Amino acid sequence: MGTGIGCGVALALSIFTWPAVVDAADDPRQIVLESQKRTDVKSQRYEGLLQVFDAKGKVSDKRWTLERIGAHGDSKMVLRFTAPAEVKGVALLVVNHPDRASDQWMWTPGVERDRRIALQDRSTRFFGTDFSFEDMEERDVNQYDYVLLGDDTVDGMACWKIQSTPKQTKSSQYTKAVVWIRKDNYAVTRVESYVKDQAVRRLAYGDFVNIVGIWTARQLDMSDLRRGSRTRLTLEKLQYNVAMKDEDFTLQALRRQ
Amino acid sequence: MALAAVALALSPGATAAQSITQRGFVDATVVFYPQDATNDRVQLVGDLIAREEVFVKPAAWVQFAGGLDARANTHDQVERSWRLDLGDRRPLRPALSLRRLTATFTHGPWTVDAGRQFIRWGKADIVTPTDHFAPRDFLSVIDNEFLPVAGVRAAVQWRSESIEGVWVPLFTPSRTPLLNQRWTAVPEGAASLSLVDASGPLPEGSQAGIRWGHTTGAYEWSASFFDGFNHLPDISLTPEASPFVVGIAKSYPDLQSYGFDLAVPTRWVTFKGETAYFTSASPTSDTYVLYVVQLERQTGEWMLVGGYAGEVVTEQRAQLTFAPDRGLTRSLVARASYTIDANRSTALETAIRQNGHGAYVKGEYSQARGQHWRATVTGALIRGHVDDFLGQYRRNSHVTLSIRYSF
Numbered sequence: 275m276g277t278g279i280g281c282g283v284a285l286a287l288s289i290f291t292w293p294a295v296v297d298a299a300d301d302p303r304q305i306v307l308e309s310q311k312r313t314d315v316k317s318q319r320y321e322g323l324l325q326v327f328d329a330k331g332k333v334s335d336k337r338w339t340l341e342r343i344g345a346h347g348d349s350k351m352v353l354r355f356t357a358p359a360e361v362k363g364v365a366l367l368v369v370n371h372p373d374r375a376s377d378q379w380m381w382t383p384g385v386e387r388d389r390r391i392a393l394q395d396r397s398t399r400f401f402g403t404d405f406s407f408e409d410m411e412e413r414d415v416n417q418y419d420y421v422l423l424g425d426d427t428v429d430g431m432a433c434w435k436i437q438s439t440p441k442q443t444k445s446s447q448y449t450k451a452v453v454w455i456r457k458d459n460y461a462v463t464r465v466e467s468y469v470k471d472q473a474v475r476r477l478a479y480g481d482f483v484n485i486v487g488i489w490t491a492r493q494l495d496m497s498d499l500r501r502g503s504r505t506r507l508t509l510e511k512l513q514y515n516v517a518m519k520d521e522d523f524t525l526q527a528l529r530r531q
Numbered sequence: 532m533a534l535a536a537v538a539l540a541l542s543p544g545a546t547a548a549q550s551i552t553q554r555g556f557v558d559a560t561v562v563f564y565p566q567d568a569t570n571d572r573v574q575l576v577g578d579l580i581a582r583e584e585v586f587v588k589p590a591a592w593v594q595f596a597g598g599l600d601a602r603a604n605t606h607d608q609v610e611r612s613w614r615l616d617l618g619d620r621r622p623l624r625p626a627l628s629l630r631r632l633t634a635t636f637t638h639g640p641w642t643v644d645a646g647r648q649f650i651r652w653g654k655a656d657i658v659t660p661t662d663h664f665a666p667r668d669f670l671s672v673i674d675n676e677f678l679p680v681a682g683v684r685a686a687v688q689w690r691s692e693s694i695e696g697v698w699v700p701l702f703t704p705s706r707t708p709l710l711n712q713r714w715t716a717v718p719e720g721a722a723s724l725s726l727v728d729a730s731g732p733l734p735e736g737s738q739a740g741i742r743w744g745h746t747t748g749a750y751e752w753s754a755s756f757f758d759g760f761n762h763l764p765d766i767s768l769t770p771e772a773s774p775f776v777v778g779i780a781k782s783y784p785d786l787q788s789y790g791f792d793l794a795v796p797t798r799w800v801t802f803k804g805e806t807a808y809f810t811s812a813s814p815t816s817d818t819y820v821l822y823v824v825q826l827e828r829q830t831g832e833w834m835l836v837g838g839y840a841g842e843v844v845t846e847q848r849a850q851l852t853f854a855p856d857r858g859l860t861r862s863l864v865a866r867a868s869y870t871i872d873a874n875r876s877t878a879l880e881t882a883i884r885q886n887g888h889g890a891y892v893k894g895e896y897s898q899a900r901g902q903h904w905r906a907t908v909t910g911a912l913i914r915g916h917v918d919d920f921l922g923q924y925r926r927n928s929h930v931t932l933s934i935r936y937s938f
């Protein structure tokens with residue numbers, strides 16, 4: 275999402291259970307930092323179900339497996355499609371950097387080669403879903419400026435409403451984002467992304483569960499507000515801190531089917 | 532002992548490490564050619580292919596892959612024998628062929644792939660000068676597909692650097708158009724002649740290549756060297772007993788090539804360049820440079836690629852060749868694709884010779900239905916002069932309907 279709080283699909287979905295400990299609770303950067311800190315894991319693996327609902331309500335399903343290693347904002351991620359059959363084996367490698375936009379490559383088994391996803395590509399929808407390629411990457415807190423817009427309520431839970439603006443405007447398709455973070459556990463519950471003053475995407479987090487002490491949203495609904503379509507990502511078999519090797523997150527590893 | 536082995540195999544750890552995946556499809560295609568060709572009156576060609584690939588990973592450090600193709604065709608483009616073709620080096624497509632049989636070993640930064648596999652070095656689109664280990668099936672020249680090769684590929688990746696070595700002991704040529712079919716363009720004045728294959732044996736000897744790649748956030752490049760054979764043939768005409776018969780002899784000259792490719796993503800476009808210098812000890816083969824420069828931009832759901840493919844011949848010695856890569860040079864090349872939604876896409880591809888003597892435009896619309904079905908309609912318009920590589924196929928404009936069931 276490019277909000278700097280890790281609301282990308284890779285991570286960002288989890289919050290520790292302990293109560294809030296931030297001293298400066300009205301400092302938006304501290305709030306976001308604490309939210310990110312509570313999602314820190316060494317590695318992560320899950321199986322995802324993507325359901326794309328178009329404006330007429332038609333559903334198209336895609337499945338993937340995702341593995342991720344490394345610290346937040348400096349991590350690597352490999353995503354492999356497992357369904358439908360025609361995209362089985364398509365894989366994406368994302369190498370996140372704390373100080374700039376991520377590097378991304380896609381492996382397409384049909385033509386047996388990888389292709390770099392260039393910076394200008396990231397606004398493109400990810401395989402026809404309502405997530406963009408940029409939404410697949412993580413951003414470090416320090417890449418954004420924050421403004422506390424005030425308090426709000428989402429699904430009956432008290433939240434901070436924070437605006438994040440990328441410091442390097444050229445690195446994001448979004449002009450800004452508005453993020454709702456729960457006051458009780460610092461969980462991100464909603465993100466609205468803007469191009470200029472128009473909200474273009476809304477990501478809603480739901481079905482929170484506690485997995486090994488980490489509060490995790492197992493359901494993400496991304497709405498493309500311009501197209502009127504919606505994609506639901508459901509996380510299954512989620513595991514944290516799984517043993518993984520750095521060499522499994524390279525271009526050489528990407529081509530392994 | 533046996534019980535212990537079974538217990539180990541059924542233990543949660545072993546189950547987690549082992550994975551078996553597969554993918555496959557059945558694809559039925561009908562091609563309609565509105566015009567007759569000089570040597571081919573057939574206007575409707577049906578083609579059927581079934582493909583199955585299985586990947587088994589018994590442990591984290593090793594993976595096995597196997598794949599089979601089964602084919603049928605209404606225009607005698609497929610052999611009638613159902614023997615399993617392990618090499619796929621014959622003029623006709625095999626009815627049953629081994630597409631992939633590979634063992635992949637990994638250890639730290641090392642990866643070794645041994646067996647029948649696909650090895651792609653090319654980075655550009657439409658013309659890829661450094662794709663030396665990627666012969667193609669050119670039975671339909673502008674709708675070609677890659678053929679696998681049997682060999683060993685070893686790669687090591689360390690931080691931003693990667694080095695890849697390839698050894699291919701058995702040469703696989705590109706499959707050339709059948710002599711009695713429309714993609715072998717016969718001038719109208721020679722319609723009464725019969726063409727027969729007078730080729731000698733395929734070259735023996737291994738091929739090898741090495742490639743050094745460097746990848747950073749700002750750019751990536753690779754330099755490569757290849758020593759082997761050109762998978763595209765030089766052609767010579769041989770006298771036959773009858774004056775109405777012409778022998779076509781294909782020979783695959785030795786080839787050394789030095790290649791370089793570069794990709795630089797910028798905010799507005801990605802610049803890609805790929806070039807290779809081809810030289811041969813054969814006295815009948817040209818020495819030349821192929822290069823491609825292209826700009827690529829993805830904006831919204833549009834993917835746009837445009838560029839120029841060029842050729843510089845430094846020593847001209849060949850009389851006749853079948854070289855689609857060179858035939859598509861001195862051309863403006865472009866491709867545009869648009870993703871309509873999760874199930875529908877459309878694309879347009881073109882190559883236009885700079886002298887205006889040849890061009891093709893190919894349009895495609897594709898739509899998926901449910902989790903398994905996809906229908907694709909393609910139209911290809913080819914125009915040009917008879918003496919141009921593309922123009923010689925000017926009677927081969929066609930419409931293709933393809934229905935695919937993936938599983």
